[in-house]
Amino acid sequence: MMTIKDVAKKAGVSVATVSRVINESGYVNIDTRKKVEAAIKEMNYTPNEVARSLYKRKSKLIGLLLPDITNPFFPQLARGIEDRMQEHGYRIIFGNSDENEEKELDYIQTFIQNNVIGMISSTNFPEKDIYSNLKIPVVFLDRTSNDSPSVYADGRKGGRIAAQEIIARGSSKITVMQGPAHIKPAQDRFQGAIEVLDEMGITYHVIQTSSFSHTEAEQWAVELFDKYIDTDGVIASNDIVATAVIHEAHRLGKRVPQDLQIIGFDDIPLSSLLSPSLSTIRQPAHDMGREAAGLLIKLIEQDKVEDKIIQLPVSFVERETTRSIE
Amino acid sequence: MMTIKDVAKKAGVSVATVSRVINESGYVNIDTRKKVEAAIKEMNYTPNEVARSLYKRKSKLIGLLLPDITNPFFPQLARGIEDRMQEHGYRIIFGNSDENEEKELDYIQTFIQNNVIGMISSTNFPEKDIYSNLKIPVVFLDRTSNDSPSVYADGRKGGRIAAQEIIARGSSKITVMQGPAHIKPAQDRFQGAIEVLDEMGITYHVIQTSSFSHTEAEQWAVELFDKYIDTDGVIASNDIVATAVIHEAHRLGKRVPQDLQIIGFDDIPLSSLLSPSLSTIRQPAHDMGREAAGLLIKLIEQDKVEDKIIQLPVSFVERETTRSIE
Structure with a gap:
């Protein structure tokens, strides 16, 4: 079946842009609109109403809790998450916990107040009641937690x-x-x-x-x-x-x-x-972010989840601070 | 007048936590609750209803658009913004534009859909209609734009x-x-x-x-x-x-x-x-972020703004890749 993604690819624009053209909502540059309309016509695409209503659903907000974005490992994770989320029209509310439990609780609280529909958390406290009591799916990232959904490297x-x-x-x-x-x-x-x-x-x-x-x-x-x-x-x-x-x-x-x-x-x-x-x-920080986002999207959209605990491999990168093996 | 901030300071917790105790909304650790209640009693604090309704107002969401969080300059800006916003109970929806105009428009559109009440943008397109047509305040960060509110270094x-x-x-x-x-x-x-x-x-x-x-x-x-x-x-x-x-x-x-x-x-x-x-x-990236957040908060809360264009100084940091002056 032809999907909105195919149209987006054909027109060389994002899924969100195609959606705006279809739904006649929001700003689209006139040239972009023409490209999208041409692609829709050429591909004989009819928008799926279910997909439309899903896209138009009010909150597509995800909460993201990281320890500290100024540690250069975490922006890589965040980019991986965002790149995947963006493809699916989700948006991210973001907070730094500084590994501080009270700050983390504050953020979770306000994420919920802002109607997030899922959360990705690099927490040191995955076993806390606050997480098990949440009514929305949570993926732990760069952390493990018994049998909760999580993505981490070995x-x-x-x-x-x-x-x-x-x-x-x-x-x-x-x-x-x-x-x-x-x-x-x-x-x-x-x-x-x-x-x-x-x-x-x-x-x-x-x-x-x-x-x-x-x-x-x-x-x-x-x-x-x-x-x-x-x-x-x-x-x-x-x-x-x-x-x-x-x-x-x-x-x-x-x-x-x-x-x-x-x-x-x-x-x-x-x-x-x-x-x-x-x-x-x-x-593989960017991949870890992408995987966590993909897993969370599946949980939110109630798709089949093959594996809710994803461990990614690590590898040795040989550069100049080590000697060659003789 | 005694404010919620004074109580928070006295109890050694955040304003958001005091608010949760007062409003009996959401999770607060039992020991924390006791500390807050003791501080309220000791200081004879009565919550101001206006402040309460302000705090309970639904959206305290800010949109933040940065070029690319994996460039280590930008996480510093983001931390400065977040640190200041967090003190005031605001939360951030975040996107990377990759200096790409279409992606930027997508984000602005969805920020609005998510009811952000203000925006901070490091855009290359500050003169675009999309910005002048917004009904919410915008602060340009690390960018200048004629007479629009902006924070940048020299x-x-x-x-x-x-x-x-x-x-x-x-x-x-x-x-x-x-x-x-x-x-x-x-x-x-x-x-x-x-x-x-x-x-x-x-x-x-x-x-x-x-x-x-x-x-x-x-x-x-x-x-x-x-x-x-x-x-x-x-x-x-x-x-x-x-x-x-x-x-x-x-x-x-x-x-x-x-x-x-x-x-x-x-x-x-x-x-x-x-x-x-x-x-x-x-x-001074962290300060630039803090200043941009402070300016945006003033604009949102319709406080008096002395100076809506804030230029911060740069300075030479002498380390080891330059020689001493003889």
Whole structure:
């Protein structure tokens, strides 16, 4: 059957634009309107009334709760969500929780007041009553929650790969930077890394960190070399922290990767532009966002959901902060 | 007069939480409720009915249109906006325009359908009819528009400062990277830089770029040194491009800042963590967001607006990609 998507594709415009032309609602540029009408005529398209009423339904608002949009991992997630939602005519109300429970509750409350019909949440509190009591579907993103719908990357495996790669490339005095205690994905990757180090009988040091903030990253990098100046391999808690470690290593005259190897986590967009470019464990952030949006749309539209728990793979991105395997 | 804000401050919670306690609407943690009730009693606070009805008014939604949240300058703006809006109980519907006019129109249309009561837009098309025909207040952010409410940083002055600083620090074979032609703030900073170079009679080269994307930044850095291998000073169109230039300079064995000075634009959070850390022209992004939100709130609440065009200052942040002045 011919759908509105086919018309949009043919006319080279968005589904929302075709819908506005069909429903004669809202602003459409005159040339665009002509293109759409030509496509409708050429394809002999008749709008499906069910699809029309669905599109015209009042709220197509989704609530999105992220920890902090200034951490460059999260804008990637948000773009993935938005790109998918936009294709389906959904719009996003957005809030940063700062991993703070009260702020999170405030946002959920006001999302509901604004008639959101679904929610995507990167929360540290998925087990809270507030979520189980919601009458709308929720997808947890970058977080797991027993059997609730969720999309996340395999953090534990990511940590395991980081440890395996840094060992295979010759580091033996390894320091693992442990991410914030209350952030589960950070703990998963930490656990994965130390599992491998323990299995291989390699001693290691741990630097504990309490946030992913840019300003504090530098302090932990300083602490790292204050305590363990001889370390020859650092598994960082994320790419921001890894960037600070490269900076501090340079300041101390250490050569990366000859004297010191560093592996980050996330693969934020700037990783490949650093000097040296950062070897890291890639999370497919944009895809994670798209998958979460797709799952939520299915739940909202009561489509069949094959798998409500979606784990995406991580991978090692080899760049210049690690040595070649000989 | 005692206000709900005073109660919130006393109880150490948000205004929204106090409101929920007063209105007996929605979820409030039992301990939090007790704290709020104690504060109300202690301060002898009686909720103002006007304030109550204002708070209970249905839509407190604001539309926010940014070019691309994966450019790390924009999350800073978004945080500034959100932090201020959150204090006042407003919520944000968010969209990325990708500097695409049709996408922007789609978003504006659906913002209106969702009853937003104000809008903040970083648009390249502020003169479009769609904006002048809106019945709600709009603030242009990081953009100027004749006499419409707007908040922006002084890009032309930023460009001038970049040129003055790089010349004062001894570069004489300067290349200016010109940002995308359709983005006015990018052109302002470019014009400012070449004004100074012309005034001082210094010859320079120009590399034209067409986006701020991370992936393309590397290509322009390669093109830069392909064409002008002898350049000893680069004024980059933003910090992402500057990061790519540092990377490419290292790859070619150039020493930064001894052989080559680089100045960025924006002061994104990672700038200070780069190796070497990036000297740049700082735009006060978080403050710009806060100011735009404050201005929009005043317009919505019909408060007196002293100045509806707010230009914020830029400043040179001296780090390691420029030499000291001798």
